[in-house]
Amino acid sequence: MPASSDSVYRYRTVTAKDMPAAHALSVHLKWPHREEDWAMVQRTSEGFVAEYDGQLVGVAFACHQGAYSSIGLVIVSDEHQGKGIGRRLMNLCLEASAPRTPILNATESGAPLYTSMGFVDFSRIQQHQGVPQTPVPMSLTNNSQCCELGPADYPRLIELANAGSGLDRTAVLNDLLPMAECVVGIDVNGELKGTALLRRFGRGHIIGPVVAQNQEQARHMITYLLRLIPGAFVRFDIPSDCGLAEWLEGLGLPCVDRAPRMVLGVPPQSRDGIRQFALVTQAIG
DSSP, rough: OOOEEEEEEEEEEOOOGHHHHHHHHHHTTOOOOOHHHHHHHHSSSSEEEEEEETTEEEEEEEEEEEEEEEEEEEEGGGTTTTTSHHHHHHHHHHHHHSEEEEEEEOOOTTHHHHHTTEEEEEEEEEEEOOOOOOOOOOOOSSEEEEEOOOOGHHHHHHHHHHHHHHSSOOHHHHHGGGGOOOOEEEETEEEEEEEEEEEEEETTTEEEEEEEEEHHHHHHHHHHHHSTTOOEEEEEEEESSOHHHHHHHHHHHOOOEEEEEOOOOOOSOOOOTOOEEEEEEEETT
């Protein structure tokens, strides 16, 4: 977009050069994101910044994923709150998202703005994190096995991630997969039916996305990945209704935050008997 302004603030498209300043904003708010985590969103999304006197004071992204756009990492500096910057950045993201359906995972503080713009809750997510106990290996039933995946498996992996989320994860996963520390899947009678990624994020690691046919498969893949990183700090962003919360808490991963999932239209739906048990990140969904 060409740069625009409303008196003292200037709005323009985000660039890779903005990531250090965006990261600094998030550090001030005590968000855990590394600069590398911001860079990943910038590569896979369309973003906008607000500037004041040449300084970045706000940022927001729309990650286009098929028929949906996930709006996230919406930040306005404390010194410039209440000036309409967040609403202007959101409107820029909505314009960029059209004709896709916008979705977002709100912070509790941001939810009133999104509600005023017509977004409605359709579910909730919760964040679990900490240094977990090393889980006991789990067995699988019904001719299933857990195996590590490689590039030849990635097209099917993306199909599963799309089915579980109702989004088109192609661009996001093509960016993430080369950086993953380990990628695993559930093979059922020779066909891949679940997958999970372990990668660096924030204060340590994150496991996600996790998609599978059922909780047993999801827990098995998570157990496999956690056993690779004993003593490490790990984060999960999970749908509140996925059934994993109590199990994660039992491993020493308490719920530290809850947030509404919101949509401006009809929410995405899983399909083909595949469910999403952990998101890519809260920002991307």
